[in-house]
Amino acid sequence: MVKTNSKSVYYHLRVGLAQMNSVLGDFPENRDKIIQFIKKAEENRCDIVLFPEMAITGYPVQDLVYKQDFVENNLKIIDQLKPYVRNVIAVIGCITKVEKSKNKTTAPFYNSAAVLYPNGTTKYIHKHLLPNYDVFDEKRYFNEYKHFPLIKFEQLRIGLEICEDLWDKQYSVKVSKELKKRGANAIFIINASPYYIEKPKIREGLVKLDAKKYKIPFVYLNTVGGQDEIVYDGRSFVVDDSGRTIHRLKAFEEDFICFSLPIPVKEKFERTSLELIKNPKDLYKTDYLRIDTNEEIFKALVLNLRDYYYKTGIFKKIVLGLSGGIDSSFTAVIACHAVGPENVVGILMPSKFSSDHSVADAIQLCKNLGMEYIEVPIKKIHNVLDEEVREHYQVEEFSVADENLQSRIRGVLLMYYSNKFDALLVSTGNKSEIAVGYCTLYGDTNGGKNVPGDLYKVQIYEVADWINKNIKPTKSSNSKQLIPQNCIDKPPSAELKPNQTDQDSLPPYKILDAILYEMIENQKSIRSIIKMGYDAELVKRIEKLYHASEYKRAQLAQTIKITKKSFGLGYRFPIINRYHTTRQNI
Structure with a gap:
């Protein structure tokens, strides 16, 4: 049963949500896309249309904001958009300058929303709360706004928030409370909110709580797309004044809707063109667009890699090394779905330690995906290098350095192909291996982008299972599942020495x-982890490997952020760090 505020009367406002994928720094493309959405909003007789945070510039702009004319040119786009705003109010994320008389800090800009009215006037509303954690660094660039203006439409008053303004728990200023206090009948939030597992549930829960608390509807618009390591999942939504979600937009895709928002007021307006709603629940849309976690992860990786490939504009194809193992197989699937199998090439580089089934499994995967593959055996190259290092370095014993020589040969061959054919080399290391340094610098870590680097090994198996249950091989393949079962079932191995498995060096991945x-x-x-029941010596060993690998992680290709704490922009740990070894003396 749908509950509404029985003491209120409801008017409806026609709202458009443009869940768009901006290209950072491409003002003309973003402008043209905004124009098309404005036209669509007017065709659907919207009263107001919302665009995401920094829709004009893309987000986050980082130090680009200091480039000469960057902010001025983004404001020129606002002027170029005005002629297209004829019968709708357009709210568009942008950057504005702080007036010199008010610039008491070193941050000269506001993270803003331009409110364009059909009569040609423009008002700006600025972001109040500035995040300075994880991937965010807004206090470096922007000033906090201290005022709480409202958007006026007839007798209705709309509060506007920009992303972090919603997440006010750690701040003394409660933006929703201030807007409600000033008479807001509804609150609209424009966002560039990065995805991580569980984030969609958290943000929607937060909005629902505020809607119930303040007894007004909330409209949450998010951007969508990939920007460097960040994924924006879209999945915008609308919550009514009782905290019920009444609309959701698509996940990981551009989308647009125009809908009637029921807005409660205490009593009828005497003179207004606004239409009353007798039964608000008649406007509710209940075919919610929900996807499970493994599908989320798959779509997030595909979206980010696709946008990285096309938005950079410098690559002609994707190349990766294929070993027949789960990580490279998983990465190949993501790459083929991101840019099409015709634009992906797999390089198979068997050594004298490679098993026959590893090559066969990799070839079967390529056939299942319909992608090109090239086999380049490295036995001859390895033998030559092996003889040279033994002669000149006077070494005899086979050690880890000799194992890694094979990985580095493969890295050279992959980088040659990348360099020669303008291909984006994607690396295939997972978070478990990266965390403990089970990877070879200038070998399997080579690349311009890493795909599964924010997924633990166990998670990769889980998503691979979802892939095989939901995505079929090409029609030309005689296989029943996309990723060959042998790639999943075989014990993980780097195959750098005879009969090697990962568990020779590491505990089972589940542990x-x-x-x-x-x-x-x-x-x-480590004390807390040991108290959870894990073997003390094992925990200490893992921690030692983790800290000893910090210098490796500092040099790795950018990955795709899927978890709350990824190795990347939001991970800021020093390489020189003895705290983990000296703290027991404190």
């Missing part, structure tokens, strides 16, 4: 991942 999760995501001490 390793659980310990790493507490260490990385929850930042727990």
